[in-house]
Each structure stands twice: as C-alpha cells, then as structure tokens.
Amino acid sequence: MKFLLRIVSVLIIVLFFTAxxxxxxxxxxxxxxxxxxxxxxxxxxxxxxxxxEKMYFGDFEVNTDxxxxxxxxxxxxxxxxxxxxxxxxxxxxxKVIAPELEREKSDVTIDMNEEGKVTFDGYGLxxxxxxxxxxxxxxxxxxxxxxxxxxxxxxxxxxxVNVLSEDxxxxxxxxxxxxxxxxxxxxxxxxxxxxxxGLSKFNxxxxxxxxxxxxxxxxxxxxxxxxxKQELVIKGAETIPEYGGGLCQVSTTTFRAALDAGFPILERxxxxxxxxxxxxxxxxxxxxxxxxxxxxxxxxxxHILMQSFTIGSKAYYNFYGxxxxxxxxLIGPYYSGWKAAPPAKTVVDSKLAPGETKxxxxxxxxxxxxxxxxxxYNDETKEEKDNIYTIYSKxxxxxDYYLVGPEE
Numbered sequence: 001m002k003f004l005l006r007i008v009s010v011l012i013i014v015l016f017f018t019a020x021x022x023x024x025x026x027x028x029x030x031x032x033x034x035x036x037x038x039x040x041x042x043x044x045x046x047x048x049x050x051x052x053e054k055m056y057f058g059d060f061e062v063n064t065d066x067x068x069x070x071x072x073x074x075x076x077x078x079x080x081x082x083x084x085x086x087x088x089x090x091x092x093x094x095k096v097i098a099p100e101l102e103r104e105k106s107d108v109t110i111d112m113n114e115e116g117k118v119t120f121d122g123y124g125l126x127x128x129x130x131x132x133x134x135x136x137x138x139x140x141x142x143x144x145x146x147x148x149x150x151x152x153x154x155x156x157x158x159x160x161v162n163v164l165s166e167d168x169x170x171x172x173x174x175x176x177x178x179x180x181x182x183x184x185x186x187x188x189x190x191x192x193x194x195x196x197x198g199l200s201k202f203n204x205x206x207x208x209x210x211x212x213x214x215x216x217x218x219x220x221x222x223x224x225x226x227x228x229k230q231e232l233v234i235k236g237a238e239t240i241p242e243y244g245g246g247l248c249q250v251s252t253t254t255f256r257a258a259l260d261a262g263f264p265i266l267e268r269x270x271x272x273x274x275x276x277x278x279x280x281x282x283x284x285x286x287x288x289x290x291x292x293x294x295x296x297x298x299x300x301x302x303h304i305l306m307q308s309f310t311i312g313s314k315a316y317y318n319f320y321g322x323x324x325x326x327x328x329x330l331i332g333p334y335y336s337g338w339k340a341a342p343p344a345k346t347v348v349d350s351k352l353a354p355g356e357t358k359x360x361x362x363x364x365x366x367x368x369x370x371x372x373x374x375x376x377y378n379d380e381t382k383e384e385k386d387n388i389y390t391i392y393s394k395x396x397x398x399x400d401y402y403l404v405g406p407e408e
Contacts, residue, residue, distance in 0.1 A: 026084075030142060031149045032097065035256065035330045036181050038280040039097065043143055046092065050085045084143055089136040098130040101152070105159045110173070110305070110320065112165040118204035120307050124176055124318045127157035161320060171206070172302020172322040180256030184249050184277050185313040190229040191246035195315060197227040198250035199308040202317075207304040212266065212297050213258075215251050216289025222247065234272050234286070237401065238360040248286050249315055250308070251294045252278050255285035257317035258296045259391075261304075262328035262375040267295040270393035273364050282333045282369030282393045300324060325378035332371035332391075339366035339397040352405035361401030369393040 026043035033039075055076045105127030112118045131153040138150050161175050184195060201220060207213050222228055222244035231245025248271065255268060268285045269292035271278065278284035285294045298304045302322035309316055341363035352358060371391040 026143055027146055027148070029148065030139070032139075032152055033149060033280065033333070034101065034152050034154075035260070035280070035283065036183075037101065038333075048084055048088050048092070048143070050088060084140050086136050086140055089139050090132055093130065093132050093135055093139075097135075097152070098132060101154075102129050103127060105157045107160040107162070108307075108318075109162040109164065110168060111163075112168055118165075118168070118206075118305065120203070120309075122159075123309065123311065123316070124159050124161060124307060124320070125316065126159055126176065126179065129155045129157075131155050163320075168305065171305075173206075173305045173320050174322055175320065177300065177304060177319040177321040177323060178257050178261035178328070179319065180253045180258070180260055180317045182249055182253045182256065182278065182315050183313060184246075184315060187246065187249075187277065187313070188231065190231040191249075193227075193229050194231055194244055194246040195249045196310055198244070198247045199253075199310065199315060202250070202254070202306050202308045205306045207298040207306070209298060209300065209302060212295060215254060215287055215294035219247070219250075219287075219289065222289075233288075237398075239362070240360055248275075248284065249277060251287040252284045253308070253315045253317050255294055256283055257319050259283070259330065259373050259389075260328055261300070261319055262326045262373075263296045264299060265296045265389060267293055268391075270369075270395065272396050273398045274367060274395040280333055281335070281367065281395065282371050282391060283330075284393070327376045327378065329374045329376070330371060331374060332369075334370045335367055336370075337366070337368035337394075341365055341397050342399040344400040344402065346402045346404055348406055349403040350406055352403060354405045354408045356405040358403040359401070360403055361398055363400045364395075364398045366397030367395050369395070 026046075026048065028042055028044060029040060030043050031038060031040050055078050057076055103125065106123040106125040108120055108122035108124035110118065110120055134153050135150070138153070141147070142150050159176060163169055163174055184192070187195070198219065202218055205218055220226065224243060228244045230241040230243055232239050233242045233245045235242070255265075258265060270282070270284055271286045274281045275284065286292055287294055298321075300321050301324055305320040307316075307318040307320065344363070345361075349358070369392070373389040373391060375387040375389075377387065
C-alpha cells in the first residue's frame with residue numbers, strides 16, 4: 001500500500017506543471033508581485049531556457065526525488081528537451097528576488113507603566129522566506145500559459161510577542177494582528193525627519209473595539225512647534241514645500257496595515273499623481289487633515305495596539321490584538337489607462353525676479369490602478385456582508401511645471 005501511495009503522490013503533485021510543448025518565444029512582460037514590492041521582468045531577455053532532460057510518465061512530465069524514483073523504476077522515461085528550465089528560474093530567484101524579500105523574525109516585549117505609556121523592546125516583525133521551489137514552478141506555469149502576474153508565495157514565521165502588562169492582556173493585546181510597510185528610499189533629510197516625527201505620534205496608540213480610527217485626530221497639529229520641517233507636498237497643480245511634507249508615507253503605511261487586518265475602510269484617497277515612494281501604485285493614502293483623511297474601524301474582538309517605527313529606509317506599522325478567524329487577501333494590481341506626461345508648462349510669476357525660474361512640478365505618466373481586498377471570515381456565526389473592498393486609484397499625467405519671473 002505504501003508503494004502505491006508513493007506512485008500516486010509522485011504523479012498527482014506534478015500535474016500542475018504538465019509540459020505543453022511550449023513554442024519558441026516567451027511573453028514580453030511578467031509581473032512578480034507582493035503587497036509591498038513589485039518586479040516587472042522581460043522573460044525574453046532572461047536566460048530561462050536551455051536544453052535539458054525531463055522525466056515523463058507517459059505524456060506527463062514528472063518531478064521526483066531519488067528515493068521516489070527507486071519505487072517506480074522502469075515506469076519513467078527520460079527525454080532531452082529544449083524549453084523553460086526550472087533550474088535557471090530557481091537560480092534567478094535565489095540571486096535577485098529572494099535577498100530583497102527575506103528577513104529574520106524580530107521578537108518584541110510590550111509593557112505599560114502606571115501613567116499608561118506603552119513601551120516596546122524589539123520590533124515584532126514576522127520572518128519571511130520566499131518559497132523558491134513553489135515560485136519557480138509558478139513562473140514556469142505562467143510563462144507556458146501566458147499568465148501576466150505571479151503573486152510570490154512566502155514561508156512566514158510569527159514573532160514571539162511577550163506582553164508584560166496585565167492591563168494590556170485584559171484588553172486582548174496578546175499577539176501580532178497585522179502589519180504594513182513602505183519604502184522611502186531616496187527621501188531628503190527633511191522628509192525623513194517628518195516621517196519619523198509622524199510615526200512617533202501613533203506609537204503606543206490604542207484603538208478600542210468597534211472604534212473609528214481617524215488618522216488626523218491622532219496625528220494632531222503639524223508645524224514647526226510639533227517638530228516638523230518644510231518638505232514637498234502636493235497642492236493642486238504644484239508640488240511645493242510645507243511643514244509636514246512626507247506624512248503621507250505614514251498614512252500610507254497605516255493604510256496597508258489596516259488592509260492586512262481586514263478592517264473596514266471608511267475613507268481613503270489616493271494621491272493626484274503616482275509618487276515613487278508609494279510603490280506598488282494603488283496602495284497609497286494621502287492625508288491633509290481635516291480633508292482628505294484616512295479612517296477605518298477596528299471590528300476585531302479586542303483592542304488594537306499600534307506600533308510604528310522605521311528601520312533603515314523602511315517604515316513599519318504593527319497592529320497587536322487578538323486574532324479572529326478572518327483572512328485578508330490582496331488581489332492586484334490591475335493597471336490601465338496609461339497616459340504620457342504632457343508638454344512642459346511655464347507660467348509667469350510676478351513674485352519672482354526677472355530671469356528667475358522655480359520648478360514646482362516634475363513630469364510623470366498617468367495611469368489607473370485597481371486592487372481588491374478580499375476578507376474571508378471563516379466564521380459561521382458572523383453575519384454575511386460584502387467582503388470585497390475595491391481600491392481604485394486614478395493618477396493624473398503631469399508635465400514639468402516651471403514658474404518664471406517677468407521680463408525686465
């Protein structure tokens with residue numbers, strides 16, 4: 001019986017990767033995606049094909065290890081073929097993709113003093129490791145069947161969350177509930193100051209069950225007196241310096257943690273144009289309190305504790321609470337409506353000296369982006385409701401925009 005089970009398992013597992021006699025030439029584009037990073041590659045320019053040997057059971061391609069092959073010796077046939085090589089895809093993933101995504105888990109100890117101030121010792125980041133074998137198989141299948149997107153699968157390791165405060169435990173704050181991250185690489189010094197200052201306003205904030213979270217209310221006043229510096233913000237057609245420029249990095253990271261939590265989103269607005277700091281495009285949340293703002297509801301069974309911080313050039317949010325049976329999935333992105341940047345725009349500004357030029361906008365292409373957040377509750381007692389949240393973003397095409405002083 002064990003012998004028969006081995007044969008069946010070997011044959012069933014490999015049906016997903018059945019050979020189709022793939023023709024010459026690969027798709028020109030393949031998107032490898034995660035909720036926090038996207039790669040677009042051109043398979044025709046990648047070294048993914050070669051002449052190598054495959055094992056077949058009849059007309060079916062099979063992959064088996066040495067131990068299994070001993071049980072079915074004589075049933076398999078080895079043939080030389082030319083096509084997509086899993087080994088080459090694996091080598092690419094190991095060298096290029098995996099190092100950018102993998103990280104060790106980071107445990108955290110959480111406490112609260114008599115004044116109600118919450119402290120964190122550690123970062124509470126879950127560990128993640130790219131499932132390279134599964135990813136290679138998915139890429140091969142996508143190339144053979146002209147599939148445009150591959151969502152990268154991870155092996156996840158949960159952090160140890162050690163909560164010392166009995167008051168926090170009573171609130172149901174016992175484990176990592178969700179998380180969000182963004183990358184602000186290339187930000188100027190003032191923007192980095194504003195990001196860290198903004199994140200500090202939320203670190204240790206607690207959201208009650210069924211409470212509406214309003215980003216602007218927790219953020220408070222934004223100005224030099226609250227630690228902010230002048231940096232670029234989008235104001236209509238212009239991008240100009242104001243106190244707090246860069247706070248949308250904070251709100252965008254918050255938004256992604258709320259999406260991961262499966263919380264109902266009450267208010268969210270995308271930026272006027274696609275900003276490089278908020279890739280992948282379509283998962284950003286611009287704020288300029290009182291409007292636009294970011295709002296969501298904690299519909300989990302317990303309080304939610306927020307932890308916000310930066311490591312290097314990345315911003316993070318962790319939500320701690322009590323997990324229920326829900327699972328949150330992000331589907332997308334689906335991009336369309338690409339528009340080239342219009343010709344440069346020049347406007348005379350009487351406030352500028354003759355011959356003076358001021359750059360108030362850089363050209364950027366326009367596009368439409370759609371993501372879907374699907375929440376599966378896995379709870380028969382929970383009332384059925386619309387659990388698909390569509391995240392639609394329309395980004396304008398913008399020109400290079402100059403202000404010039406009047407002629408003498």
